Amino acid sequence: MDDAEALPDKTPRTARGRRTLRKLLDAAAVEFGEKGFHEASISSITRRAEVALGTFYTYFDSKDALFRALVGDMSEAVKVSARDALSDDMGALEIERAALAAFLSFAREHREIYRIIDEAEFVDPASYRDHYETIAARIAKRLKEGADAGELREGLGETEAWAMMGMNVFVGLRYAVWSDGDPDEIASRVNALIARGIAAEPD
Structure with missing residues (x-):
């Protein structure tokens, strides 16, 4: 289990995991709000959230799932x-x-x-x-x-x-x-x- 300790449905079960998920959602709101869905990128969202690119897939399977x-x-x-x-x-x-x-x-x-x-x-x-x-x-x-x-x-x-x-x-x-x-x-x-x-x- 990684540091987010995500459940099989990708719902985090630790406070640390929930904080990381919150950071991704907040970063996505800014990214999608500024660029729109099609121009937004996972790499840009993770940079905004200050998390590793691989961490994204602990929580979401795709940009569509995040949206x-x-x-x-x-x-x-x-x-x-x-x-x-x-x-x-x-x-x-x-x-x-x-x-x-x-x-x-x-x-x-x-x-x-x-x-x-x-x-x-x-x-x-x-x-x-x-x-x-x-x-x-x-x-x-x-x-x-x-x-x-x-x-x-x-x-x-x-x-x-x-x-x-x-x-x-x-x-x-x-x-x-x-x-x-x-x-x-x-x-x-x-x-x-x-x-x-x-x-x-x-x-």
């Missing part, structure tokens, strides 16, 4: 950033506001996520689809919980979840990747749109 793992890792990071911003005392609308603000902050710090997820549509369509389906499912679950609590209207489901996710994705592109909008201000404006819609208030 798939990175998409999954980024999806998990998005989930964690939203989860950590929420608390049990928040109402349904406040949960959506806080989750979006957390995503905007995450996207600002990790702008490469947009290029990597977009490339996944062509490099690994299954992980691309899974990324968005998983997020939409979480939003749909929150909408149902809000309706069950009497804070949101009944009948909200998958369609509304995908619409909200699409709005969040492009708001993030505009105000986290292309410019630095204030996450709380932007999230509050989007939240007001969710709460009141765009129709004029009746007289």
